Amino acid sequence: MSSKPTDWTEQLPQAARDYIAGRRLDEVECIVADIAGVARGKAMPASKFAFQDRFFLPNSIFLQTITGEWADNPMGAFTEPDMILTPDFSTATAAPWTADITLQVIHDVNDQQGNPVPVAPRNLLKRIVGLYEAEGWKPVIAPEMEFFLVARNLDPNQPIIPPMGRSGRRAAGKQAYSMSAVDEYGKVIDDIYDFAEAQGFEIDGILQEGGAGQVEINLAHGDPVALADQIFFFKRLIREAALRHDCFATFMAKPIEGEPGSAMHIHQSVIDVKTGANIFSEADGSESIEFMYAIAGLQNHLPAVIALLAPYVNSYRRYVPDFAAPINLEWGRDNRTTGLRVPISGPEARRIENRLAGMDCNPYLGLAASLACVYLGLKERRMPRPECTGDAYMNDTDLPYNLGDALDLLSDSAPVREVLGIEFCTVYEAVKRNEYKEFLQVISPWEREHLLLNV
Template identity: 70%
Template sequence: MSWTDQIPQAARDYLEANKLDEVECVIADFPGIARGKAVPALKWDRQQYFHLPNSIFFQTITGEWAEAAGPEGYLEPDMILRPDLSTASAAPWAKDGTLQVIHDAFDQKGNPIPCSPRNVLKRVVALYKARGWTPVVAPEMEFYLVGRNTDPGKPIVPMMGRTGRPAAARQAYSMTAVDEYGPVIDDIYEFAEIQGIEIDGITQEGGAGQIEINLRHGDPIKLADEIFYFKRLIREAALKNNCYATFMAKPIEGEPGSAMHIHHSVTDAQGRNLFNGPHGGETDLFFHFIGGLQEHMPAAIAVMAPYVNSYRRYVRSFAAPINLEWGRDNRTTGIRVPISPPEARRIENRLAGMDCNPYLTIAASLACGYLGMVNSIWPEKRYMGDAGEADGEAIPYSLGDAMDLFDEATALHEVLGPDFARVYSIVKRTEYDEFLRVISPWEREHLLLNV
């Protein structure tokens, strides 16, 4: 069987219309950046795998290296990267015919690399499967379209709309606001259609130039792959229209942050929703999943909010929840149960930032729910009213505090993988140390002559 017979229909349609020139062999690192190699089409036909050093998982967001190698030392051995042909997808912005293919990472004995983000998510999904459970997720992605910014010393500003004015804030759900950057949206739709990614909806959010895109519910690994692809797709659509797309959690001072809300449900072998009881009521497993989120999410925040900027999003009464309360149809709670028919009952985690790695954050969120289900953790009483008035100490408010909680979370480590937890902690603490060495404009403005 030819490899072209094993790829999705959208990729086959693309190859029928475009002569294949190059295949991008990609894998996500900790930040969710695509690492890999571009391979000429003729070589791809003959190649079953390729190599990259395991040190790609030891890099910080600045490109520095963390001392995260194991007891064997910093030898940078090659990993074996094998393609998952079900992920083959067009790169429609490329000049010549180009496919992207996500690869899985193995060591030279054939064992999955434990700190590869896609492998971390696969590990969690396998734990569900071992109990006869199938997790289902639906992500919501928020991001900003902003003006080109080539000077890090200057503030980020909203993009210029078609009227010649900057995109306006406080215009949530406005169709007129979306029309301001219609050409970008058109290109996002076009690229997504070519790649075979199904968009469930696009809306204007509350920030200036802030958009939310929802994807249809489905398999966690497939959805994480789509978010991984989608971030690149959106960036390319923005660049085509002379602006930037940013997934920073808090890019613009005074504007809301960008989240990646995750909706969860769990089905049995027959596809029945385990959160829905025989008579349409909520099951014990439904409540246990919420209980697991409440108990284990403080430690998982280090994965869901992975940078110092992530914590600027957690501001009381400013769009993002800062609590672990749960409520029905209540957007002020960190854990929300949306309106739905019983068979579609689901639980929404509203705490993750859009700057996260989708594989790791979905894995961490599912891990919290899994621990709740297997340990029969009951949640606190449902919150009534504005949860912005709830306990303000429920989650950490800095990366350093979040890492302290993460390092102590042995139960979470066992689900995500102890070696992943070890490497992740070292890389994130190295990043935090890098940040602490930088003197910010605020410090120069207010401290230089006043203290």
Template identity: 70%
Template sequence: MADWTKNLPDAARDYLQGRRLDEVECIISDLPGIARGKAVPASKFARQKHFHLPDSIFFQTITGDWGDAAGEKGFIEQDMILKPDMSTATAAPWTGDWTIQVIHDAYDKDDAPIPFSPRNVLRRVVALYEERGLTPVVAPEMEFYLVAPNIDPAQEIKPMIGRSGRPAAARQAYSMTAVDEFGPVIDDIYDFAEAQGFEIDGITQEGGAGQLEINLNHGDPVALADEVFYFKRLIREAALRHDCFATFMAKPIADEPGSAMHIHHSVLDAKTGRNIFIDKKGEETDAFHYYIAGMQNHMPAAIAVIAPYVNSYRRYVKDHAAPINLAWGRDNRTTGIRIPISPPEARRVENRLAGMDCNPYLAIAASLACGLLGLRDAKTPEPEFRGDAYEGEGDIPRVMGEALDLFEEAHALHEVLGPEFARVYGIVKRAEYDEFLHVISPWEREHLLMNV
């Protein structure tokens, strides 16, 4: 092995122990969270300090079309300089040869971070916490479905066939028998995660047919976003080995619950390491309540980032395992903002609004931004909601167009996420939404063709 491999993270070095590294995948997340980049021979990677991709990768919609977001210079597809973050080097254990992946950061020719690169957006938000002497901590939960292969978009998505030969059944939340149905896929998920050095806190069956949840341990926001970015790929690869698809759509099956990426937040004093949500007596602080108020006051404008597609809004259905408002409550899964049971030192705020279809860097950045704005605003939240929050009124956008309207006017949120990111994101998402509005759905043909 080349000398540079000796400085890889432990898991990557263990993976390559006694083996010859063939290839390095140099990757970066685009706005949807798709891995873009280049695969290069290991010998070439050892000689290169950076590589180039055009900045246009951040102007693409999920369909591959383009938003007119290039700015004053026009659509010239100027090169970005992509530099490896070797702390992210990890195995690609599903490949046919010995391959590692490395996440890269994007810079311009003047060595300034590209402001609309998702990883840079999250780093910007974390840096704003650090300027206040604070250290944000997050823990994501990932929900997803294992479904039967679907290669015809006109066909409805169906649950996968389990180990027993029967389709996965719904309403079996937390069933170990249901988890066993997907045993071979889960085994590969565990094996891939171990090879990549990721620690899974647990896997459970959720309420949907073939729906699973993976919990990750709490930690640094950028590192956790990297893990979710990697996990989406490894879960898809594990599923493909067993004749099924893994999907992270927010609402893949009409009558089943949607898939969320719940985000748990806590904030530490950088000097003392103390959780700022509690005082020395273990009582909740003003900062705790300010943080919740920030979620309530700024999250409506951030919905366009944490629920980034038209399908995302199909998840927000009353009495269907997803919040419909920004009520907050203790140990209450009907609220959009939940305070889980915990000892005082682990007091945290859970954002239950983000869908699993989000870009993890952007969703975590947006969620942290709302909390940070709450600390700045120093406002009190609405009273704690007690009871079933589905009985309350909905107070979040119900369609993508409405969410984009709120996002485009949210200047305080733009200042935290970055004005240039906000400009590009709004243009690309508006272009994507306009593409969708040109599509005539089966529902329209069925009910309107002969009846109106």
């Protein structure tokens, strides 16, 4: 127990205060993101939260796989010491789908000596942002979130299919940017808007993507940690909106065979803190040498962080030609066949779009990995390969073909391991190798169909 003031609600963002204004706050969810980006923590009555400024969770939450199993602790004895979690009130936001009046608050994660726990994903992103700050830079990102609305899938043995639209037909594919396609599941979109407004989040735009039931939400550019918090919250928000209308929202990289995958494109630039200028542009508006260094950093180091951008066996099903996904590390101006695209913009908004991250990645880790590559590029001061001006799908792939290969690249990259932190990389690899081993023990329908009677 502690001396937290009873007027703690005055520390909340305006949207959270507006949400509880004139109403009795029932519950507070105290949460952190685990390695997968799943919310872990405790819920407690608001009356208790008012007098408790910290709580405890074992550090083993960062050793849990997506299946609920536990990886062996590669850093020593598995004694599960408690970590100290303290609220970051700037993250407080509504949970408007709950029956009671509830707030969610992301917590900072420190060890018992007060040091940030290095394997906590949010701490890792803060670490990378801190490297930029030490150089007098401020990283700026803008994420795009793609996901599918799908029919309820109650049997994992059955394929995922598109949801039923208001017309009574299944959502159709190959309808990119169609407004009528979005209208098919307009009630879900309406709830997404309403929930986002209650939570104080700004949506830059919503559009229909190329897949059947596939939607893209764009967020305005800003601070990496704040936007990672929003994506973390948005995933839950979108799932809850879908459940209200008898469908699922999925962020799997490739949920439906024959349809495009779902990406989390990351637009990134860097600001000089002293001048406020975009370091990717010269004073005359031309591209700077730092812009080229940043592209080179992505080309040179993205292979080693693919395990963070594509964290599951399913992730690698997205990296195939002709499905609007990158298969290489080429760069080009306004070229969507390249893994690294330079969008059309004015000098002040010059940026690089990293198209490799899947929407299944933990947003804290995906942003940290991409920013780490740019940071390394700016420090190493190397030039990129020549610009690709044609169809980059015609080139050989630069990417690992599966999670095991991607983890090997992470394990072998000294520069990436140093920037991300040895302890984080070691724990992350242990968790992901455990997941990969579990997957390899599963016999797929393809194997039963083609091998059972033919080999």
